[in-house]
Amino acid sequence: MIPRTVPTWQHPRWQDELADLIKDPRELFELLELDLNLLPAATLAHADFALRVPRAFVRRMGKGDPSDPLLMQVLPLGEELDTSPGYQHDPVGDLDANPVPGLIHKYHGRVLLVAAGNCAINCRYCFRRHFPYQDNQPNRKQWQAAVDYIAADPSITEVIYSGGDPLALANKQLRWLTETISEIPHVQRLRVHTRLPVVAPSRIDDECLEWLSQHRLQTVVVLHINHAQEIDDEVRYSLQRLQQAGITLLNQTVLLRGVNNNIDALCELSETLFQAGVLPYYLHLLDKVAGAQHFDVPTEQAKQLRELMLNRLPGYLVPKFVQEIAGKPSKVPL
Ligand SMILES: *Cc1c(COP(=O)(O)O)cnc(C)c1O
């Protein structure tokens, strides 16, 4: 059963929450009482890749602390405008694996649908920060081409909604797409890669739970959480509802300098995830996307962190440390 009881806090409609994102660097600086000397650089970096963050996420940040691990993920910085050799616009080779608009088929057995171009949040390290979404936001007719592609290839057993953030779309569109895909007999699993249940937990409403769980496909939701402080009671409640609807919950994390590249932060994240019903799946090394070089963690340090995690945690709480290398048939273990 899906619980329908309303928790004690005021639950906003997600549509209102997404219409009321913080998009002005000055507003963020004022809300969090940040040093205004950093504002001119933030404004410049914002012109390159816009600031975008839900208020529910900002409420979990500390005031007056430019090194808050949640703030660091969204705050535009002057460093983003530096160029660094080896940092590219399409670091993972997505533009070469795009057989029909909105569909990426890189790995055996699964295809990724770029279901929505936008996100509720703009993460500064996003590997899609330069992705040409305008060419990859199909309407229903173009969706049909993606559906036909899947239907024509019996090796495809799993369809992944990704983006952007697929849950930025309306439930109505997602219901249509999911019903259409579930009619393809060889598709067994539906996977949704999303950060919305974390950054705007009201997104998991009754309608969402319905289209997500009421079909024959096994369903996996892969969240994107980088730090334990991202998980508050509102997030726990939405995750609990997903779990009670029979959905498997996994998490992927990006290893980010200054945010989570220390053993205590990583162990606390795994423990907090598991308490919330989520298993750690992947820990990604940063994709070398232009503008994110200041987040990079050297491979040697990543290997040491993995050792330390293995020494401290049960095996099922240690995520797979992986890297995406263009042209490889899977994510590549470190
Ligand atoms: C990461 C990714 C997947 C999923 O890979 P898994 O290892 O199954 O999690 C599928 N398609 C693309 C294009 C991807 O980038």
Ligand code: SF4
């Ligand atoms: S949620 Fe994912 S796709 Fe969206 S901006 Fe963040 S990293 Fe990029």
